[in-house]
Amino acid sequence: MKVRIKYSKTGYMKYIAHLDMLRYFQKAIRRSGIDIAYTDGFSPHQKVSFAAPLAVGMQSLGEYFDIEVNSSLDEETSRKLLDDTMVEGISVLNYKILPDNAGKCMSVCEASDYFVPYMAGEISVSDIQNIVDSFMSQNEIVVYRKTKCTEGEAEVKKYIYDMKAMEYEDYDGNKLKGVYMMLATGSVYNLKPEILAVKMGICDEEQAKCNIVRLETYRRDDEGDFVPLDVYE
Amino acid sequence: MRKLALSDDILMHIEKPSRYIGNELNMIVKPLDSVDVRFCMCFPDVYEVGMSHLGIQILYDMFNKMDGVYCERVYSPWHDLDKIMRERDIPLFCIESQTPVRDCDFLGITLQYEMCYTNVLQILDLSKIPIYSKDRKEDDPIVIGGGPCSYNPEPIAEFFDIFYMGEGETRYQELLDCYRECKKSGKRREEFLRLASHISGMYVPSLYECKYNEDGTLKSFYPLYDDVPKRVKKEVVKDLNNTYYPDKPLVPFTRAVQDRVVLEIQRGCIRGCRFCQAGTIYRPLRERSLEFLKEKAKNMLDSTGYEEMTLSSLSSSDYSHLSELLTFLIDNYHSKGVNVSLPSLRIDAFSLDVMNKVQDVRKSSLTFAPEGGSQRIRNVINKGLTEEVILDGARQAFLGGWNKVKLYFMLGLPTETDEDIEGIAILSDKIARLYYDLIPKEKRNGKIQIVASSSFFIPKPFTPLQWATMLHKEDYIEKAYKVRHKVMEMLNQRSIKYNWHEADVTILEGVFARGDRKVSKAIVNAYNMGCLYDAWSDYFDYDKWLKAFEKAGIDMDFYTVRERSLDELFPWDFIDIGVTKEFLKREWNNAMNEKVTLNCAERCSGCGASDLVYDGTICIRTREGGK
Numbered sequence: 001m002k003v004r005i006k007y008s009k010t011g012y013m014k015y016i017a018h019l020d021m022l023r024y025f026q027k028a029i030r031r032s033g034i035d036i037a038y039t040d041g042f043s044p045h046q047k048v049s050f051a052a053p054l055a056v057g058m059q060s061l062g063e064y065f066d067i068e069v070n071s072s073l074d075e076e077t078s079r080k081l082l083d084d085t086m087v088e089g090i091s092v093l094n095y096k097i098l099p100d101n102a103g104k105c106m107s108v109c110e111a112s113d114y115f116v117p118y119m120a121g122e123i124s125v126s127d128i129q130n131i132v133d134s135f136m137s138q139n140e141i142v143v144y145r146k147t148k149c150t151e152g153e154a155e156v157k158k159y160i161y162d163m164k165a166m167e168y169e170d171y172d173g174n175k176l177k178g179v180y181m182m183l184a185t186g187s188v189y190n191l192k193p194e195i196l197a198v199k200m201g202i203c204d205e206e207q208a209k210c211n212i213v214r215l216e217t218y219r220r221d222d223e224g225d226f227v228p229l230d231v232y233e
Numbered sequence: 234m235r236k237l238a239l240s241d242d243i244l245m246h247i248e249k250p251s252r253y254i255g256n257e258l259n260m261i262v263k264p265l266d267s268v269d270v271r272f273c274m275c276f277p278d279v280y281e282v283g284m285s286h287l288g289i290q291i292l293y294d295m296f297n298k299m300d301g302v303y304c305e306r307v308y309s310p311w312h313d314l315d316k317i318m319r320e321r322d323i324p325l326f327c328i329e330s331q332t333p334v335r336d337c338d339f340l341g342i343t344l345q346y347e348m349c350y351t352n353v354l355q356i357l358d359l360s361k362i363p364i365y366s367k368d369r370k371e372d373d374p375i376v377i378g379g380g381p382c383s384y385n386p387e388p389i390a391e392f393f394d395i396f397y398m399g400e401g402e403t404r405y406q407e408l409l410d411c412y413r414e415c416k417k418s419g420k421r422r423e424e425f426l427r428l429a430s431h432i433s434g435m436y437v438p439s440l441y442e443c444k445y446n447e448d449g450t451l452k453s454f455y456p457l458y459d460d461v462p463k464r465v466k467k468e469v470v471k472d473l474n475n476t477y478y479p480d481k482p483l484v485p486f487t488r489a490v491q492d493r494v495v496l497e498i499q500r501g502c503i504r505g506c507r508f509c510q511a512g513t514i515y516r517p518l519r520e521r522s523l524e525f526l527k528e529k530a531k532n533m534l535d536s537t538g539y540e541e542m543t544l545s546s547l548s549s550s551d552y553s554h555l556s557e558l559l560t561f562l563i564d565n566y567h568s569k570g571v572n573v574s575l576p577s578l579r580i581d582a583f584s585l586d587v588m589n590k591v592q593d594v595r596k597s598s599l600t601f602a603p604e605g606g607s608q609r610i611r612n613v614i615n616k617g618l619t620e621e622v623i624l625d626g627a628r629q630a631f632l633g634g635w636n637k638v639k640l641y642f643m644l645g646l647p648t649e650t651d652e653d654i655e656g657i658a659i660l661s662d663k664i665a666r667l668y669y670d671l672i673p674k675e676k677r678n679g680k681i682q683i684v685a686s687s688s689f690f691i692p693k694p695f696t697p698l699q700w701a702t703m704l705h706k707e708d709y710i711e712k713a714y715k716v717r718h719k720v721m722e723m724l725n726q727r728s729i730k731y732n733w734h735e736a737d738v739t740i741l742e743g744v745f746a747r748g749d750r751k752v753s754k755a756i757v758n759a760y761n762m763g764c765l766y767d768a769w770s771d772y773f774d775y776d777k778w779l780k781a782f783e784k785a786g787i788d789m790d791f792y793t794v795r796e797r798s799l800d801e802l803f804p805w806d807f808i809d810i811g812v813t814k815e816f817l818k819r820e821w822n823n824a825m826n827e828k829v830t831l832n833c834a835e836r837c838s839g840c841g842a843s844d845l846v847y848d849g850t851i852c853i854r855t856r857e858g859g860k
Contacts, residue, residue, distance in 0.1 A: 012237060015250040020486040027258075027484065027538030030570075038570050042593045046570070057245055085538070087258055210241040 001069050004105060005082070006094035006230045008061045009054065011171045013089035014210065018053040024090075025065065031085040034078060037068040051105035051217060051229065052112070052185050057209045061093075062112070062216035064105045064229045072097060089171075096230040108219040111161055111226050112185040114193040115168045115213045117178035119203035125177055128165035128202070132179060135200050136163055143195050159184035159191045161226070168213065178202065182226075185217065238326035238333075239314075247313045251486045252280035255328040258484040259536065261297045261304070265330055268303040269416075270409050271337040272296050273327050273374070275307045276345070277352035278768065283308040284483065285491030287545060288343060288380065292401045294479035302409060305329035305337070309352045310359065312772075315765070318359055325359035334360040338412065340374040342393075344382035347745035348738065348768035350389055354760040357392065364757065366394050366439055371422050375412070383436075384514050385694040387804040388748035388756065390438035394426060398434045398808055399468030400500075402476050407432050430461045434468035436808070437461070443750060443804070449791055451749060451802045466809040467514070469845045473500065474525045480532040484539070493541035493574065494533045496526055498558065501842075502547035503833035503854060506604070507615045507824050508643065510693035511547055513812045516842035517852045518833060523554045527561060534571060542566065543574045550579040551834070553854075559587050567591060577602070580626030585633050595678060598637030599630050606642060606656025606716075612827040613648050614698070615820075620660065624667055631668050636678050638664055642687040644712045644733070647701040647824065654712055658719035658729070661685045665725035681725075686732045687716065689739040693746050694805040695812065697820030703743045703793035709736040737775040741767075744782075744792040749804040752792070754785040811842035 009021070016024070026046055029036050038044035047068035054060050072078055079095035086092060102108070118128055135141070141157040166180035179202055183191040194208035203211065218226040221233075237244070237254055244250040265271070274293060276283030283289065289306070296304030305327035310318060318325065324333040334340055340362065342353055354364055362376065363369050369376075378386060379397040386396045397404070408429060415425040423439075430437040440461045444452040456463060470476050482494070501518035502511065530542065542562065546552060555578075562573050573591045577600045578584035588597060603618050605611040611618065627638065642657050661683050668681040689709045692701040704712075713733040720731045744752060759767075759781035766772040782789055797803075799818055806814065816839065823830055830838055837843070837851040847853065 012254050012256065015244055015254055016486050017249075017251070020251060020488075023488065024258075024486055026540065030538035030540065031535065043572065044570050056250070057241075087256055087260075089256065206242060206245070210245050 001072055002098040002100075002102060003067050003069055003072065003078075004094070004096045004098055004102075004230050005065050005067065005092060006096070006228075007063050007065075008059075008091045008093055009063055009089065010059045010061070010213075011089040013087075014057055014059045017056050018050070021054075022048070022050060028082060028085045029067065032078075032082040034067075034082060035069050035071045037070050049104055049106055051109050052190070054214065055209070058212050058214060060214035062214060062228065064109075064217055066098070066105050094230045096232070099232055102232060103219075105217075105229055107187065109186040109217055109229060110184065110188065110220055111182055111218040113162070113180060113182040113215045113218075115166055115176075115178055115180055115215055116193055116197045116202060116208065117168070117176045117211050119207045119211065120201060123177065125165045125167060128177060128179060131200060131202065132163050132165060136160070141196075141199075143199055145191075145195065147190070156191055156196075159189055160196070170213075180215075182218075235331060238323070238331040243314070243317055243321075247317070248311060249280075249487055252308070252311065253314065253328065255331070257486060259481040260329060260483060261293070262329065263297070263303045265303070265332070267301075269301045270303070270339070270413065272302060272304045272339040272341060272409075273307055273334050273337040274304055275334075275340060275342045275356055277309050277342055277349045277356050278766070279311055280308040280485070281487060281489045284485045284489040286343065286345065287491075287495045287497060288401070290479050290482045290495075291477055292341075292405075293483070294481075295402060295477040296405065298477070299406060299409065301413075303329075307334055307340075307356065307360075309355060309766070312766070315355065315359070324361050325356065335362055335372075335374060337374045338416075339377055341377045341379065341397075344378055344380040344389075346768055347382055347742045348773070349382075350745065350756050351760045351764045351767055353389065353392060354757065355765055358760075365391050367391070369394070369422070373422075375422075375425070381510065381514065382745075384510065384808060384810065385746060385748070385805040386436065386438065387750050388745050388752035390750055391753050393438060395429055396436040396438070397468070398436055398465050400470050401468075402470045403468045404432055404434050408435065427458070427461070430456075433466055436465040441807070445749075451804055454802065454804070454807050464807050464809045467811060467845070469517075469811070470500075470519070471846050473519045473521045478525075478529055480529070481536040482533060484537045491543075492539075493543050494530070494537060494539045495543055495545050496530055496533075497521065497545045498526060498549065498552045498555075499546045503551055504548050504617065505615055505820075505830055505832055505838070507613070507697040507820055508604070508646070508690060508693070510696050513695045513817075513840075513842075514810050515547070516810075516812055516840060517846055518551075518854050519846065520553055520854075523557055523561075526558055530562060530566070534566065540570055541572045541574055544576050546576070549576040550584070553857075556583060563587070563590055580623075580630060582629060585629055585635075589633065594634045597635070598639050598682075598684075599627065599635055600639045600641070601626070602641040603660065604641065604643050605646060605653060606658075606660060607653045609827060610646055610649060610653040610656070612829050613824050614643075614646060615824070615830055617829070617832065620663070623660070624663065627664050627667055628671060631671050631681075634678065636668065636672075636681045638681065638683045640664075640683065640685040642685060643690040644687045644716070645690045645704050645709055645739075647698060648827075649712075651715065654715050655719040657685055657687065657716050658723055658731075661720065661729045661731075662723040662725050665723075665728045669725070681728045683725075683729045684732065685716075685720070685729060686734075687713065688734040689736060691739060691743045691746055694803065695808075695810050695817070697817050697824055699747070699803070699817065700797050700799060700821050702796050703740070705790075705794060706736045706740055709739060735770065735773075738767075738770075738773060740789060740793060741775075741778055744789050747803070748792050751785075751787060755782045755787050758782075758784050811840075811845040813841040816840040 050065040083092035145154040162182035197208045377395040378393045383396045499520040501515045843852045
């Protein structure tokens with residue numbers, strides 16, 4: 001049985017690296033008593049696979065990984081079992097038993113949305129909207145992009161699925177103003193929010209690296225619409 | 234949410250920020266206004282090393298169970314953060330509350346190896362606590378040391394207010410109560426230290442004075458006041474089944490060096506190897522019961538989710554219930570995906586059977602620690618392992634499919650001859666020959682792989698070999714070359730890989746191990762010249778150390794190659810570890826006469842340590858006899 005776990009990682013837990021999160025959840029699953037499946041062989045390991053890794057410094061309200069279990073209690077009980085073993089700053093938000101034909105979270109993931117705080121001084125929400133409008137009114141948006149395989153200028157406008165001004169309340173209850181953006185994520189195309197944030201002048205690169213919050217991760221459903229990774233009809 | 238001591242712009246620019254932010258699973262959180270004593274526990278090395286230390290996990294659990302006490306942690310900031318903290322004048326902080334270490338009442342530093350001494354100074358310096366005890370003011374924390382290196386505290390005595398001699402479980406409550414009383418009645422720092430010196434196990438260096446002979450040796454060492462004890466007695470836990478042991482150890486996010494549940498099965502050792510300090514300072518042997526260990530194993534696995542568990546002790550094969558314990562752990566947990574990693578066991582039918590269950594034979598290796606290359610030298614050091622036993626163990630293992638062997642030796646032992654040295658190569662070759670004779674070609678899983686390693690012997694306080702002389706660097710290296718040379722003459726030289734440890738670190742460790750108070754000046758010099766993380770070969774800078782000693786006007790040879798007479802007063806002689814100096818002398822003479830002493834289970838040799846636990850009778854293990 002395949003299960004998708006959704007979790008959030010907020011506050012200072014943004015400093016825990018992706019590989020450490022993986023190890024953290026392997027132990028958490030053992031603590032929770034979830035009946036996870038193991039691989040065969042001399043040193044069996046848990047059947048776990050993670051979606052798009054989150055960079056150190058970024059927080060998230062919508063992270064996912066898949067596990068395979070031999071048996072399962074109901075979804076909410078299981079979610080709570082796992083959530084009860086968490087440290088402050090990491091919460092288990094969903095435990096979703098997947099239909100058999102669901103693809104792995106890593107391969108189905110196509111978009112994420114983010115909140116990027118405006119950090120270049122005092123500003124009103126409507127002025128942020130003006131910045132967004134003028135940015136999006138350009139015919140092309142060319143950024144300098146560096147990935148494992150390529151480096152150079154790239155036209156990325158078609159990978160920006162949505163963008164608007166947004167207000168956001170952080171973990172300490174502070175109300176922040178900034179930009180909401182929904183961007184292509186995953187193995188096909190990956191557009192990083194910090195590149196656009198810097199380009200738009202809403203924060204500098206250093207600020208972007210440790211202040212952005214990923215809000216949700218999406219796949220496309222049968223109609224081609226974006227739905228969160230844990231939504232299956 | 235608590236506020237971190239380091240800002241985002243710092244944390245984003247240093248390696249592994251998770252070293253400094255805390256919030257690990259099972260971290261204890263207490264509001265600071267709910268406690269009246271704050272104790273900061275320090276391991277003076279990088280986080281991943283410090284988090285692997287069982288002793289701190291035990292004491293962290295113990296302190297935090299005490300009413301009104303909050304125990305937090307601090308480790309050495311890595312080079313990158315060290316630099317930033319100095320540049321921006323950021324004081325060193327406790328991981329838990331993220332508040333300055335200097336705000337605590339106590340700073341406890343565990344001393345696990347001599348090469349951490351510059352890191353001790355780094356911790357004090359970054360905490361803005363004066364390096365010398367004498368310069369500390371009323372609002373500075375009480376700096377307290379403990380751990381194996383405190384068995385000769387003298388080279389670092391001036392940096393500490395108190396050393397706690399022995400096992401931490403017994404006297405801390407008393408010490409903290411005394412501190413509270415003093416605080417309440419407005420007593421000054423020095424008044425507290427004076428009262429602390431009355432508590433068993435507490436050594437307060439500032440209350441003692443040493444005088445030296447003209448030749449530099451110690452003339453006398455005595456307390457300055459009549460009420461301060463002349464000798465400081467080591468503390469031991471009498472009943473290891475009725476004491477502190479964590480049910481919920483801390484689990485780091487980043488991978489620690491020891492990243493698993495650790496079950497300490499016993500303390501002490503019956504073997505009596507004459508070079509081994511742990512073998513004397515942890516006497517007498519005390520075992521934990523099977524029930525205790527089974528319960529702790531379950532609780533710790535449940536609370537941590539670790540997928541690996543290991544046993545910890547000296548000479549684990551001597552633990553009375555080893556086979557029952559291992560069988561229990563493997564039967565109950567191996568099937569649940571918990572890997573039981575074995576300590577180094579005596580190679581016999583039992584251990585091979587266990588290894589077969591939990592390890593991949595093709596990947597795992599056999600470990601032998603003959604320590605000396607010939608039977609003669611093994612008799613000198615009282616290492617009971619004979620060639621026959623090694624070859625017999627190897628024979629069984631080869632038939633079981635093993636073909637990797639690790640051998641550990643020491644060079645520079647007292648009375649050592651070329652024959653003893655060359656014996657390392659000869660023994661390695663004999664093991665290889667045995668393999669090729671025993672296993673027909675078609676059944677071999679490739680070549681046999683033998684890795685022989687040697688370290689250079691360092692005489693340690695409170696061991697029978699504490700009177701031994703060391704050598705110069707070149708002499709050590711020459712010995713290693715002799716082994717290498719001999720290996721190359723062997724028939725199976727292609728199957729033998731020989732490694733040896735650095736010689737310069739050995740010299741320094743030797744100086745610190747048997748040093749006196751004068752040595753502290755060189756440590757301060759080295760630190761001021763930039764020495765840090767000396768236990769890390771990448772950062773160890775021998776030339777700087779040589780300059781530091783030169784500048785302090787200290788001749789390292791005095792501590793290393795000088796011959797010590799049997800009646801010399803040693804800087805550590807004021808510590809009473811239970812084992813008597815008479816016994817150590819007897820054992821030194823036995824060593825010189827190549828005479829073997831039976832282990833404690835076979836016969837009591839009257840070392841004196843049984844009095845610490847068994848009140849005038851011999852140790853229980855001796856009464857029960859060998860297996």
